[in-house]
Amino acid sequence: MQDTASWGLCIHCKWWQIEPDAAIMNDTKGLCIDQKLQPYLLRVSGDSGCNLFVDGVPARAAGSGDSPPTARPVR
Numbered sequence: 001m002q003d004t005a006s007w008g009l010c011i012h013c014k015w016w017q018i019e020p021d022a023a024i025m026n027d028t029k030g031l032c033i034d035q036k037l038q039p040y041l042l043r044v045s046g047d048s049g050c051n052l053f054v055d056g057v058p059a060r061a062a063g064s065g066d067s068p069p070t071a072r073p074v075r
């Protein structure tokens with residue numbers, strides 16, 4: 001059985017990292033900086049989500065929304 005208890009949306013996750021001037025929107029693209037997912041350079045939108053979710057506000061760094069992301073994780 002899948003663990004869905006901690007599943008949440010990137011838009012509310014502390015591991016979502018977006019551009020310094022990006023609006024916090026469902027279609028805003030950013031880098032997931034969860035430590036387990038960092039090797040994958042996972043680019044996710046605000047309405048993406050997963051069960052590594054941790055409630056918080058997004059981090060910000062230039063290059064977070066590039067394809068592929070070029071920013072380093074700031075947390």
Ligand code: SF4
Pocket residue numbers: 008009010013014015016017031032033034037044048049050051052053054
């Ligand atoms: S993919 Fe998961 S861990 Fe990464 S920002 Fe989205 S909800 Fe958070």
